[in-house]
Amino acid sequence: MPAAAKGHSLKYYAWLALQLATRDIAVRYRGTSLGWLWSLLTPLLMLGVYTFAFKYIFKVRWPGVGDSPVDFALQLFAGLLIFQAAADCWGRSSRIIAEQPHLVKKVVFPLALLPWAPVLNAVFHAGVSMLLLLVVATLWGIAPSLQWVLLPLLLIPLAFLLWAVSLLLATLGVFMRDLTQVVTLIIGLLQFLSPIFYPSASLPAFFQGLLAWNPLTVFIEQVRAIVFSVQGPSLQMWLQSLVVSMVLSALAYAIFRRVRGGFADVI
């Protein structure tokens, strides 16, 4: 049932993207007996497992924090919630257009909106995890700070970063069927190339410079800065990440626009 839906407003696209995302999230929990509770339960259980493993079994300490109650598990969780969002989202992105041949061939659909489903899904879950991080941090004796309200602001540049990469993967995934395998490998690698299990400050300067090229680094460091650090977040870093995400988005969209006409030839 195609319709030449031309000249829609930005508002309409935003509405459609939101519809896609709520569907995507709802599908994830549809049919489960606990339903939406899982969105809270999954990160909570994850945090529990890490706490148990790192606090009681390995008894590791986070470098540079000393013997403070800020545990390895919390630091780890702060990094993981960003990484998990990217991994969840990018892991699915490469097939997201290729798996919807009817939207490519049978109806007129703004395909660039499709990646917003996993992106907003991931961002939503990252938001829940952030909330959980703050609650658990408070329970473990970290004094709540006013700057904590800034934490959700990180989700804005994060969303655009996730979308840019997702759209690129989704676009290339139409032509490259092997991409899914490659992406899985890269995500596995990224887990160690992002400062999740270690703070980037613990690395030699040269590696810190390399790590800065990982777009996730700045987000992970910012989460930690806002939650644990006294000196607080940096507006400059936030603006920088926003600009970079926007530029990447524009680039990804330009590539998408260029090859979109060929989708129907290969799907």
Add this chain to the structure above:
Amino acid sequence: MSFDHAKPAIHAQNLGKQYVLGASPYQRLWQLLVGSSSNLSHFSALSGVDINIAQGESIGIIGQNGAGKSTLLQLLCGTLTPSTGELEVNGQVAALLELGAGFNQDFTGRENILFSAALYGMQALHIEKHLQEIIDFADIGEFIDQPVRTYSSGMYVRLAFAIATSVQPDILVIDEALSVGDGAFARKSFDRIMQLKQSGVTLLFCSHSLFQVESLCSRCIWLHQGKVMAQGPSAEVIAKYNDWLSQQAVAKAPIIRNDQATASGLTADTTSDTLSGTALTPELDPSLPSFKGSAGSVRFTKLKARCDDLGGTALTARSGQSLLSVDFEFMADPQLPIPNLALVVYSADGKIVCSTGTWIDGVELTRGLDGIGRASLNFPKLPLLKGQYSLTAFLMCERAVHVYEAVEHFATVQVSQPHLEQGLFSIPHQWQTI
């Protein structure tokens, strides 16, 4: 949507669509990125098409399979982008091409309405306004709140049709079927399309049913191998097309259509007088009540051919002497206008020899309060000449466009003749010696 009425609904100039052949996906990606596609073989699905369709016009598109009809329709809908030429489409297009293609299997009918209607550019508010109307029209009961993957194919098209036609489009594109679903819904969907046509919607109708094209469309476009062979008044174009089809058929070996009688389940065993409705048109939707007495249902209850009072599905007749009769019995909801009957006689190679219909002959059928009506058709001194013929019966709406039921090749007639007259039948003639 308001627009200038002087503007054509659809204007295309030198419209063409080429597909790239033989490139691997990786090559294709590279070509698109670099922007070169010179040294590639192209397949031209459509080329050099010029069309001008005024608002409110009804245009038929005919041609054989692979002639480019679907490509043209998809271009008009915007699902394909033209490779060459210009295309201007003014107004909202609704297409009955792939009904339900945009559905998400895991979501309920109601959620899919909200979502599908979004594809038409309706905002949430507008959809809310039409929601009940769509649900009422689809008439699938409590299934509306079930995931669409649990739907039968009948329910699926009902819902999709309801959505596609509830948006009051400016241009309606129909591929092949003038009605969807079965039984009463088929009639209801047909009425909806007619109603849209009457309200001034531009109609594009693509079908193999030349009869329906001719009765609905004032103008017609004949496509062959991606090119326009002819366009103009339907009667002229269809006549040309039929001539051309006959020429094509001569070139090929004649196809014996007799086997179709058995293929459609009407073997000699079904000589019994009552043809059960289910055997003829399998019910798509088992959840619907049986046809007997159900609202809006119109179908044959009996269909019997006789030759010199010998019934059966394989009849023998003598040319110029036998009396061939067909007895029809139908049941039609008394709420609906009285239907029409038609009979078509095919030759062994599948060509129509002759046809007749109650509306053509000006016969008004009658039916009782129970909706049952009967008629019989007689061909005295059967003028058919030697050969094998088959009979197809139609039960049609009062306008003789919508087909309630077609029973194809329900009987064959083997005609023998005592003399060597040539041809298919003997037309009335007189000799005079001067």
